[in-house]
Amino acid sequence: MTNSSERPGASQLPSVEYGLIKAHAIAALVTVLISATFGIIVSLKLHTPDFASASPFLTWGRLRYNHTQGIFFGWLGNAFLMFLYYAVPMLAMRPVLSRKLGWILFALWNFAVVLPGWLLVSAGFSQPLEWGEFPLIVDAFVVLAFIGLVAQFTIPLLKSKLSSLYVSGWYILGGLIFTLFAYPIGNVMPELVPGAQGAAYSGLWIHDAIGLYVTPLALAIAFFVVPLVTKKPIYSHFLSMLGFWLLFLVYPLNGTHHYVFSAIPMDAQKGSIIASVYLGMDVILVVANILLSMRGCSKLLKEDLSLRFVWMGTILYLIVSLQGSMQALMPFNRLVHFSDWVIGHAHLAMLGFATFTAVGGMAYVWQRIPGARFSRRALDHAYWLLLIGMIAMVSLLTAAGLSEARVWETALPWLDSVRAAKDFWMYRTFSAILIIGGFISLYTSFFTGTKNEITVSPSHSVAEDVDNADASKVPKRLSMAYAAAGIGGIGFFLLSFTVLAVIPGLALQKEIKRTKPATMLSATEQEQRGRIVYAREGCAYCHTQQIRTVPSDVSRFGAPTRAWENRYDYPHLWGTRRIGPDLSRETSIRSDDWQLTHLYNPRSIVPDSVMPSFPWLFDGSPAKPKAEAVDLLAYIKSLGKARQLAGNDPKQFTLAPNCECPDEVKKIETTPVPLDASGATRTVGVPPFEVTLPTDAAKLADLQRKGAIVFARNCQGCHGEMADGQGPAAEGLLPKPAGLIEANYTTKHLVSVLMNGVPGTSMPAWRDLPRSDIEALVAHLKILPERAVYITSAEEMASKEVQAGKKIYEQKCVSCHGIEGDGKGPAAAGLVRPAANFKEIQPEPDDLLNVLENGVPGTSMPPWKDQLTEQERDYLSRYVQAFFVEDKKK
Amino acid sequence: MIITLLILMTLLIAIYLIAWLCSPSLRRHLERPNHQFMDNCEKFEQARQKLSG
Numbered sequence: 001m002t003n004s005s006e007r008p009g010a011s012q013l014p015s016v017e018y019g020l021i022k023a024h025a026i027a028a029l030v031t032v033l034i035s036a037t038f039g040i041i042v043s044l045k046l047h048t049p050d051f052a053s054a055s056p057f058l059t060w061g062r063l064r065y066n067h068t069q070g071i072f073f074g075w076l077g078n079a080f081l082m083f084l085y086y087a088v089p090m091l092a093m094r095p096v097l098s099r100k101l102g103w104i105l106f107a108l109w110n111f112a113v114v115l116p117g118w119l120l121v122s123a124g125f126s127q128p129l130e131w132g133e134f135p136l137i138v139d140a141f142v143v144l145a146f147i148g149l150v151a152q153f154t155i156p157l158l159k160s161k162l163s164s165l166y167v168s169g170w171y172i173l174g175g176l177i178f179t180l181f182a183y184p185i186g187n188v189m190p191e192l193v194p195g196a197q198g199a200a201y202s203g204l205w206i207h208d209a210i211g212l213y214v215t216p217l218a219l220a221i222a223f224f225v226v227p228l229v230t231k232k233p234i235y236s237h238f239l240s241m242l243g244f245w246l247l248f249l250v251y252p253l254n255g256t257h258h259y260v261f262s263a264i265p266m267d268a269q270k271g272s273i274i275a276s277v278y279l280g281m282d283v284i285l286v287v288a289n290i291l292l293s294m295r296g297c298s299k300l301l302k303e304d305l306s307l308r309f310v311w312m313g314t315i316l317y318l319i320v321s322l323q324g325s326m327q328a329l330m331p332f333n334r335l336v337h338f339s340d341w342v343i344g345h346a347h348l349a350m351l352g353f354a355t356f357t358a359v360g361g362m363a364y365v366w367q368r369i370p371g372a373r374f375s376r377r378a379l380d381h382a383y384w385l386l387l388i389g390m391i392a393m394v395s396l397l398t399a400a401g402l403s404e405a406r407v408w409e410t411a412l413p414w415l416d417s418v419r420a421a422k423d424f425w426m427y428r429t430f431s432a433i434l435i436i437g438g439f440i441s442l443y444t445s446f447f448t449g450t451k452n453e454i455t456v457s458p459s460h461s462v463a464e465d466v467d468n469a470d471a472s473k474v475p476k477r478l479s480m481a482y483a484a485a486g487i488g489g490i491g492f493f494l495l496s497f498t499v500l501a502v503i504p505g506l507a508l509q510k511e512i513k514r515t516k517p518a519t520m521l522s523a524t525e526q527e528q529r530g531r532i533v534y535a536r537e538g539c540a541y542c543h544t545q546q547i548r549t550v551p552s553d554v555s556r557f558g559a560p561t562r563a564w565e566n567r568y569d570y571p572h573l574w575g576t577r578r579i580g581p582d583l584s585r586e587t588s589i590r591s592d593d594w595q596l597t598h599l600y601n602p603r604s605i606v607p608d609s610v611m612p613s614f615p616w617l618f619d620g621s622p623a624k625p626k627a628e629a630v631d632l633l634a635y636i637k638s639l640g641k642a643r644q645l646a647g648n649d650p651k652q653f654t655l656a657p658n659c660e661c662p663d664e665v666k667k668i669e670t671t672p673v674p675l676d677a678s679g680a681t682r683t684v685g686v687p688p689f690e691v692t693l694p695t696d697a698a699k700l701a702d703l704q705r706k707g708a709i710v711f712a713r714n715c716q717g718c719h720g721e722m723a724d725g726q727g728p729a730a731e732g733l734l735p736k737p738a739g740l741i742e743a744n745y746t747t748k749h750l751v752s753v754l755m756n757g758v759p760g761t762s763m764p765a766w767r768d769l770p771r772s773d774i775e776a777l778v779a780h781l782k783i784l785p786e787r788a789v790y791i792t793s794a795e796e797m798a799s800k801e802v803q804a805g806k807k808i809y810e811q812k813c814v815s816c817h818g819i820e821g822d823g824k825g826p827a828a829a830g831l832v833r834p835a836a837n838f839k840e841i842q843p844e845p846d847d848l849l850n851v852l853e854n855g856v857p858g859t860s861m862p863p864w865k866d867q868l869t870e871q872e873r874d875y876l877s878r879y880v881q882a883f884f885v886e887d888k889k890k
Numbered sequence: 891m892i893i894t895l896l897i898l899m900t901l902l903i904a905i906y907l908i909a910w911l912c913s914p915s916l917r918r919h920l921e922r923p924n925h926q927f928m929d930n931c932e933k934f935e936q937a938r939q940k941l942s943g
Contacts, residue, residue, distance in 0.1 A: 013933055013934060013937055016934075090927075090930055090931050090934055091927065091930075093926075093930055163925070164925045164926060165925060166925040166927035168927075227927070227928060228928075228931050231928075233927075233928055236910075236921060237920070237921050237922075238910060238917075238920035238921055239910075242903065242906070242907075246903070274896055275896075278896060278900070
């Protein structure tokens with residue numbers, strides 16, 4: 001790279017660093033293939049969750065982190081840098097600051113950020129913050145790289161006269177400088193300020209990542225490529241600058257729209273919603289300007305693929321921005337937030353707008369690299385594969401999101417939303433194959449086809465060295481115009497920082513002081529260790545920890561999350577998506593055994609679950625958790641504990657006294673609601689309804705068939721396919737699941753157990769099942785294989801065996817099971833698991849004898865083999881069976 | 891306060907845009923970029939063609 005330059009006879013033309021352009025292009029193409037592969041595995045795991053599930057390195061959460069960070073830094077970062085090395089010398093008429101610095105930055109970007117970031121996340125070192133998943137050590141290198149990039153590209157631009165700086169130069173300046181500010185704030189502040197306050201900063205970065213980094217650099221490409229290909233100036237210089245300044249004013253103000261209906265002060269939420277609408281208007285202005293610049297160029301769109309990519313990117317920019325404005329609005333946000341709709345939106349932004357524009361810029365530059373090969377045909381294939389794949393993926397995710405949102409608005413079980421989305425996820429994987437094909441074609445287009453005829457590498461010359469030496473001097477003073485523009489830009493950034501983070505943070509501090517309980521224990525060391533496991537495995541990317549002030553959240557999960565509940569969370573784990581349910585009130589919903597079995601193999605206990613399994617946290621069995629699993633369990637059990645201990649005092653509503661909240665929010669905040677509304681929480685009480693099974697045989701048979709399906713979907717993980725209590729989850733549960741074929745049950749008992757669960761066991765309540773499902777389940781359980789019974793007549797009841805059993809019962813069993821056998825003995829109140837009510841349960845003889853001999857492990861029922869002879873146990877079992885008062889069958 | 895500011899700014903921009911649309915003289919004034927972007931790029935293109943030629 002030491003030969004002549006691209007400016008024969010024109011010493012004022014600066015050099016272009018083609019070596020760096022090639023290197024960044026190759027890095028972009030390699031990293032996008034790797035990142036897209038991460039993405040396709042993530043997609044595959046959503047509908048085939050057991051695929052590659054044994055290795056922690058390939059678990060869903062870690063791959064999801066690496067997918068988005070790889071696209072952000074590896075793909076788009078390198079693609080943008082490739083473009084900048086070509087465009088900045090033309091925009092500034094000066095070379096970039098230093099070639100040496102360029103190679104250092106290349107190494108830093110790819111071998112100190114992307115590669116170690118991936119490896120560290122795979123090894124379990126990460127940060128659970130959206131678009132900030134690489135760990136803090138990598139963040140340090142990102143900031144270092146951005147300092148270098150600012151120097152490399154902005155110094156040449158700043159040396160130009162303000163009036164001679166084209167709009168692409170403005171976008172490059174803005175994008176690089178403000179990302180340098182925004183990145184550390186978004187990545188470090190949530191580690192320094194807790195919970196809701198940290199979420200406010202986090203929201204800033206979530207949007208700044210797109211608004212201050214991706215969008216400006218993509219628009220720089222669009223404004224660069226369009227006039228050069230069409231050979232016409234842009235439609236309006238004035239509109240281009242107006243669009244630029246509006247973008248930098250309103251984009252950073254969007255951040256809090258990721259936390260609408262949350263505990264963040266309503267004023268900040270409303271401000272971000274207004275800014276989101278404003279942004280939509282700005283984007284219309286920007287896009288109109290770009291598209292008007294292309295008027296009359298339809299033929300060129302067919303011929304020039306770089307222009308076609310940019311054109312499509314611009315259209316997608318309009319669509320995704322208007323979609324973003326719409327979904328920030330409260331009535332829409334209430335429905336689709338947390339659903340796959342938002343994932344579709346993110347793909348439309350990153351895979352649609354950003355990728356298409358970036359490819360347009362790359363293709364334009366690549367065709368001008370001396371000696372580079374280029375296949376137009378392969379790029380054309382890439383265009384169509386990427387376009388069809390992207391449209392299919394976004395459409396499927398949008399449809400999945402709407403399906404999820406529809407279920408969330410009802411009282412149907414959470415799992416129904418997963419079932420509703422599963423097919424869409426499967427087809428989404430197929431669309432991802434098209435996208436990977438598109439990227440492979442893109443790669444092919446850059447390394448096959450005809451060779452660029454420029455034979456002399458125009459990289460460096462003596463004259464350029466003079467230019468470089470000149471450029472290496474940092475301007476001693478900026479012109480007044482630059483200073484004014486700089487102050488304006490920094491002012492906009494500080495405005496967003498102040499309005500969306502500092503002021504809400506101060507308001508939250510007051511709010512927390514006003515509403516927090518007198519004492520709130522901080523997390524134990526074990527809980528903190530568990531929190532680290534929770535964060536590293538990406539649990540927050542499927543389970544939120546914020547119940548919003550919307551009816552569907554409150555009726556499904558319980559009272560809205562207060563700001564003080566997360567005041568020890570560094571960083572916050574509020575989450576921005578729900579595939580699984582919210583965990584804010586998880587503390588007492590499930591048993592320890594259930595949680596551990598679920599972590600070990602979720603599908604063993606919830607057959608339709610798509611949660612990843614975490615076998616590396618166990619020693620080969622759910623009954624043998626390693627220390628990390630126990631820590632994680634402690635953390636999960638701590639979620640909502642402080643709120644539970646504080647009680648559900650209606651005075652603790654979070655509305656600031658002068659809050660101008662929407663009526664629906666005020667209504668929820670001022671109406672007492674249950675702290676925990678989970679349909680699975682075990683309780684004691686009379687079930688809310690009775691079930692009467694149809695007498696008509698055909699109707700009953702229909703109901704029983706439906707019940708068998710409901711049983712298979714919800715119950716057989718524990719109770720087994722044959723309802724014998726030997727399901728795959730039984731291994732880790734104590735007490736063991738009931739063998740439903742080993743006893744007769746009254747209808748009332750079955751309804752009670754289904755609606756209340758069984759305290760002291762892993763049997764949850766199933767209150768979120770529709771009543772029709774409960775009725776069907778009861779009908780199904782009634783026809784399980786007929787059980788053997790002893791007592792068939794009054795004569796047998798009076799037999800000496802039964803009477804002998806009665807005597808033993810009165811001596812040994814009454815204290816718990818009661819004189820009437822109804823489980824209401826004097827000692828019953830102290831039992832965690834209620835004593836069996838033999839009026840409603842009639843165990844079969846073998847089961848009874850087994851229980852009498854060995855007791856029921858995990859409960860207060862002791863073994864009686866040392867205290868009662870075999871004959872006495874036989875008598876006792878006969879008597880116990882006699883209590884049963886309903887559904888006696890021969 | 892922020893909302894008021896945004897509304898005022900919207901009005902200001904709207905006035906500018908209407909004036910830009912309606913007044914050719916103002917439009918000429920606003921559309922007076924001094925940047926040499928197209929010319930500069932043309933020079934690069936010419937240089938490239940010379941090289942390839």
